[in-house]
């Protein structure tokens with residue numbers, strides 16, 4: 001099947017599957033990650049097919065919306081890619097990216113590395129930063145019924161993986177527990193460059209936020 005047709009079928013599958021997703025993990029999050037991933041891929045030697053498929057499928061079934069089942073994402077993606085006869089090797093590479101892309105996974109020793117993972121991970125991280133990152137953090141917090149800000153609960157930037165997964169801290173704490181840490185975790189030169197401005201914007205936002213609420 002030609003590249004464009006594989007992508008077109010994957011877009012249709014992802015859009016349909018994420019129809020009722022939370023606002024920060026919906027089709028438009030996928031669309032932004034896909035766009036950023038293609039932009040970063042232009043500056044790297046990589047398989048564009050793997051990058052695009054992994055970007056489109058990376059949140060197809062996120063463990064945190066499926067009772068913590070970490071294999072449901074790779075399984076769902078694998079089943080779909082088999083149904084459209086994508087090469088076994090490409091399918092397995094996409095599954096490895098889905099398993100290893102998340103911030104949560106970065107608490108463990110890296111189990112897998114590829115240039116394509118590096119690119120899609122940077123694209124996903126960029127969407128957690130800047131103006132859109134701010135919107136997504138409060139959208140997710142609202143979806144979970146969390147507080148916006150509580151001066152009695154201090155952020156903890158050194159959480160363990162279990163603490164991170166189980167945290168129900170106010171949304172603004174998430175900046176200190178994840179979002180401000182992303183800049184120094186970027187993999188690619190283009191990713192690093194795009195992250196700088198988004199990071200600076202979040203810092204400026206927080207300065208204003210605390211000048212209002214403190």
Ligand code: ADP
Pocket residue numbers: 024062101102103104105127128133136137138140141167169170171174
């Ligand atoms: P990962 O899968 O990399 O661990 P998540 O899917 O948990 O990352 O996070 C994706 C986005 O969801 C975050 O960038 C943020 O916008 C939002 N989010 C996740 N956890 C929280 C939280 N505890 N508070 C606020 N926003 C959150």
Ligand code: NI
Pocket residue numbers: 029033058059124
């Ligand atoms: Ni994502």
